Amino acid sequence: MQKEFTSDQHQxxxxxxxxxxxxxxxxxxxxxxxxxxxxxxxxxxxxxxxLGVAGIHIPEQYGGFGFGxxxxxxxxxxxxxxxxxxxxxxxxxxxxxALLHCASEAYKEQLLPDIAMGVSIVxxxxxxxxxxxxxxxxxxxxxxxLNGAAKIVLDAASADLMLVVxxxxxxxxxxxxxxxxxxxxxxxxxxxxxxxxxxxVALINVSAQRVGDVDLGNLQEIWRDCSVALAxxxxxxxxxxxxxxxxxxxxxxxxxxxxxxxQALKHRCADLLMEVEFARAATYHAARLLDAGNAAGLAAxxxxxxxxxxxxxxxxxxxxxxxxxxxxxxxxxGGIGFTWEDDTHLWFKRAKSSEVLxxxxxxxxxxxxxxxxxxxx
Amino acid sequence: xxxNDIKQEVTGWLEQNxxxxxxxxEWRNRLLEGGWAAPNWPVESLGRGxxxxxxxxxxxxxxxxxxxxxSQGGPRRLAAETILAHGNDxxxxxYLKQTLTGEHAWCQLFSEPGSGxxxxxxxxxxxxxxxxxxINGQKVWTTSAHHADYGILLARSDWDLPKHQGLSxxxxxxxxxxxxxxxxxxxxxxxxxxxxxxxxxxxxxxxLLGGEGNGWAVAASTLSxxxxxxxxxxxxxxxxxxxxxxxxxxxxxxxxxxNEPYTWYPQRQGRVDLVLDRAKKTGAIASASTRxxxxxxxxxxRASELAAEQAEATRRAGTNEIIPAGSIGKLAASVIxxxxxxxxxxxxxxxxxxxxxxxxxxxxxxxxxxxxxAISIAGGTDEIQRNIIxxxxxxxxxxxxxxxxxxxxxxxxx
Ligand SMILES: Cc1cc2nc3c(=O)[nH]c(=O)nc-3n(C[C@H](O)[C@H](O)[C@H](O)COP(=O)(O)OP(=O)(O)OC[C@H]3O[C@@H](n4cnc5c(N)ncnc54)[C@H](O)[C@@H]3O)c2cc1C
Numbered sequence: 077m078q079k080e081f082t083s084d085q086h087q088x089x090x091x092x093x094x095x096x097x098x099x100x101x102x103x104x105x106x107x108x109x110x111x112x113x114x115x116x117x118x119x120x121x122x123x124x125x126x127l128g129v130a131g132i133h134i135p136e137q138y139g140g141f142g143f144g145x146x147x148x149x150x151x152x153x154x155x156x157x158x159x160x161x162x163x164x165x166x167x168x169x170x171x172x173x174a175l176l177h178c179a180s181e182a183y184k185e186q187l188l189p190d191i192a193m194g195v196s197i198v199x200x201x202x203x204x205x206x207x208x209x210x211x212x213x214x215x216x217x218x219x220x221x222l223n224g225a226a227k228i229v230l231d232a233a234s235a236d237l238m239l240v241v242x243x244x245x246x247x248x249x250x251x252x253x254x255x256x257x258x259x260x261x262x263x264x265x266x267x268x269x270x271x272x273x274x275x276x277v278a279l280i281n282v283s284a285q286r287v288g289d290v291d292l293g294n295l296q297e298i299w300r301d302c303s304v305a306l307a308x309x310x311x312x313x314x315x316x317x318x319x320x321x322x323x324x325x326x327x328x329x330x331x332x333x334x335x336x337x338x339q340a341l342k343h344r345c346a347d348l349l350m351e352v353e354f355a356r357a358a359t360y361h362a363a364r365l366l367d368a369g370n371a372a373g374l375a376a377x378x379x380x381x382x383x384x385x386x387x388x389x390x391x392x393x394x395x396x397x398x399x400x401x402x403x404x405x406x407x408x409x410g411g412i413g414f415t416w417e418d419d420t421h422l423w424f425k426r427a428k429s430s431e432v433l434x435x436x437x438x439x440x441x442x443x444x445x446x447x448x449x450x451x452x453x
Numbered sequence: 454x455x456x457n458d459i460k461q462e463v464t465g466w467l468e469q470n471x472x473x474x475x476x477x478x479e480w481r482n483r484l485l486e487g488g489w490a491a492p493n494w495p496v497e498s499l500g501r502g503x504x505x506x507x508x509x510x511x512x513x514x515x516x517x518x519x520x521x522x523x524s525q526g527g528p529r530r531l532a533a534e535t536i537l538a539h540g541n542d543x544x545x546x547x548y549l550k551q552t553l554t555g556e557h558a559w560c561q562l563f564s565e566p567g568s569g570x571x572x573x574x575x576x577x578x579x580x581x582x583x584x585x586x587x588i589n590g591q592k593v594w595t596t597s598a599h600h601a602d603y604g605i606l607l608a609r610s611d612w613d614l615p616k617h618q619g620l621s622x623x624x625x626x627x628x629x630x631x632x633x634x635x636x637x638x639x640x641x642x643x644x645x646x647x648x649x650x651x652x653x654x655x656x657x658x659x660x661l662l663g664g665e666g667n668g669w670a671v672a673a674s675t676l677s678x679x680x681x682x683x684x685x686x687x688x689x690x691x692x693x694x695x696x697x698x699x700x701x702x703x704x705x706x707x708x709x710x711x712n713e714p715y716t717w718y719p720q721r722q723g724r725v726d727l728v729l730d731r732a733k734k735t736g737a738i739a740s741a742s743t744r745x746x747x748x749x750x751x752x753x754x755r756a757s758e759l760a761a762e763q764a765e766a767t768r769r770a771g772t773n774e775i776i777p778a779g780s781i782g783k784l785a786a787s788v789i790x791x792x793x794x795x796x797x798x799x800x801x802x803x804x805x806x807x808x809x810x811x812x813x814x815x816x817x818x819x820x821x822x823x824x825x826x827a828i829s830i831a832g833g834t835d836e837i838q839r840n841i842i843x844x845x846x847x848x849x850x851x852x853x854x855x856x857x858x859x860x861x862x863x864x865x866x867x
Binding site: 204205206227228265266267268269272274328329330331332333335338340341403406407410411413414415416417418420421424425428429431432433434435436438439442 | 564567568569570571574593594637638639640642740742743791798799801802803804805806807808809810811812816819822823826827829830831834835836839840852854855856863864865866
């Protein structure tokens with residue numbers, strides 16, 4: 077299993093970092109967060125065309141680049157550092173994961189290439205974002221017609237297509253719906269994190285095609301892949317905030333000296349560095365395990381078999397870390413940190429939002445324990 | 454004094470004087486004449502010299518009967534208590550009455566862009582020119598400045614003295630051309646604090662409080678009043694008595710203005726009051742790990758109240774023990790608020806991503822999550838409270854100072 081980034085991966089990260097620094101400055105982010113779609117379609121297209129991010133991890137046979145969770149993680153991490161506004165998580169991560177795990181061959185071939193190009197924005201409609209066990213109680217299919225609602229859907233306002241997980245007489249299924257079909261009602265919801273656009277989606281007698289079967293097992297796989305991707309975003313955000321906060325403590329003077337010279341602040345930053353390093357290590361490790369598992373067929377990899385809980389460990393650590401760093405980032409700036417004008421709150425709110433998306437740390441630690449117990453017994 | 458006698462006296466007086474048809478000002482002036490506006494203040498300064506317990510008896514009667522209190526909203530109390538403690542007779546005459554009646558609103562002009570935790574590092578200039586003080590400089594994070602008639606102002610009157618010695622404390626008229634107030638928006642969207650720019654603003658010699666060069670001692674007493682306030686939850690003045698009549702209408706109008714900057718303050722305290730109901734309503738109370746966190750929160754909250762009560766009892770007993778309640782109370786409030794935000798997040802799960810009217814508790818949970826960071830900054834940061842507790846209460850050795858000698862030579866933000 078890979079332990080280090082390859083030089084290609086390093087270069088890819090650098091290209092992304094350059095793009096983000098140029099196109100996703102706090103000024104850009106503030107502009108986008110006030111719009112309904114929440115992102116600049118031109119910049120998104122440019123990012124997809126120049127760096128191929130939208131299909132980075134989608135297999136080549138479906139029009140992607142065929143890289144894995146590691147490269148996907150690199151994208152998420154660099155986006156997280158710069159709070160990139162775009163439908164990447166919704167479309168490339170969540171919707172494609174659902175397709176890859178659940179859809180029939182024909183639908184994969186039909187839908188994935190456009191996602192991989194970034195030309196089609198697809199969002200995954202789940203009636204719970206808390207955990208796989210909770211999915212399927214509010215959305216139902218009967219005779220090819222969907223009814224029900226999902227309270228929180230990412231980027232539904234900009235999606236062309238929706239993939240809906242709904243219960244049916246033959247178990248859970250994955251259903252395809254056009255966003256502008258009659259009966260599809262998208263209502264924007266105010267979001268704690270204005271850089272992440274959320275909507276409520278209500279379906280009233282919407283006819284839909286069944287693109288595949290879903291069960292708890294593949295919902296767990298979707299959760300696992302997406303959680304690892306999200307953990308990368310959080311590690312990136314946490315790193316950004318820690319760096320900028322440490323810089324601030326070196327410049328700000330109180331009591332005749334830089335506040336960074338006070339041991340209370342040094343110790344806090346040192347502890348946070350440890351947390352960030354742990355979260356990062358766990359997150360990279362989880363991505364590598366997933367890639368190794370996917371390459372070999374999960375069960376065939378001894379190493380990965382022993383740590384099936386790694387994705388949950390990563391998501392929980394990254395979430396706690398990001399929130400802790402974000403709290404410190406506000407606190408160590410004092411009054412300035414609590415203003416709208418200062419950028420810190422943008423990351424603070426993202427930290428909060430990502431903490432609970434796909435289950436909070438408490439849920440992930442519970443799954444981790446269940447998997448560890450399962451291995452033991 | 455015997456508590457029953459007090460109760461009788463105040464009740465009798467109210468029977469003669471209280472009327473809901475009075476204007477708010479008429480009522481408050483009666484309160485002052487009767488000596489009931491601030492019974493704990495000395496007899497020669499509008500009060501009756503009552504102890505804490507005795508004052509409580511009066512307050513209880515007021516609350517039970519739904520009587521409108523003297524004005525204490527916003528930073529008024531800080532100003533009034535400081536003037537009471539440090540003002541000369543003429544200053545008390547000039548300011549206390551109209552502060553208690555509510556005619557004068559105040560703001561606290563302490564923090565500056567360059568000096569927040571290090572308040573004594575103020576670099577706002579106060580110079581004597583043409584028979585008055587001329588003030589130049591900038592203040593920031595000034596809550597309620599947009600509603601204030603006067604400000605309590607800390608400024609530097611001597612740059613050659615060590616920093617704590619060169620400060621003076623002024624009462625400044627906010628309604629003058631040299632004072633400009635600009636609102637500052639906060640991360641939770643509210644704009645309760647301001648930047649205040651002073652450009653050749655004027656203060657008369659009579660409005661220097663506590664003597665030239667004595668500003669730090671005066672400011673310290675304002676801060677201790679403020680810290681005590683943090684631990685106490687805001688008490689609403691009046692009971693459930695039906696509020697009909699002119700005095701109530703005018704009082705409501707005053708409250709609406711006074712409280713405007715503070716509508717989110719309960720949220721920054723963590724809204725512990727919402728926790729149990731929400732946990733039951735959402736079913737989160739069934740989760741073993743969430744139950745643990747709720748129990749921790751409720752224990753912290755209750756224990757901090759008990760500690761405050763015990764400290765208060767010790768204080769009343771008049772011992773000479775150092776009572777750490779002030780700084781501990783402020784630090785406790787911020788620990789509790791953080792734990793409450795954590796618990797609210799656990800209860801909400803992914804719904805914590807939502808905000809606004811249609812989210813949990815009409816948006817109050819979301820507002821809590823993004824307001825809690827203020828409580829560990831406002832009124833002295835957690836770090837500063839910990840320094841105070843360790844050095845002054847525990848008597849641990851002080852940090853080596855880097856800010857001695859003439860103020861003009863001390864390293865500052867540029
Ligand atoms: C909601 C709100 C309302 C406010 N209202 C008012 C008001 O009405 N009037 C007013 O005058 N001010 C007000 N303030 C300002 C508040 O008092 C200051 O923000 C606070 O004292 C911190 O100062 P600062 O912002 O300059 O941060 P700094 O002092 O620059 O602090 C930055 C960081 O350094 C740390 N630090 C500083 N010194 C030390 C040390 N010696 N040891 C360890 N750590 C240290 C701090 O704890 C903090 O984490 C308000 C602030 C807020 C958030």
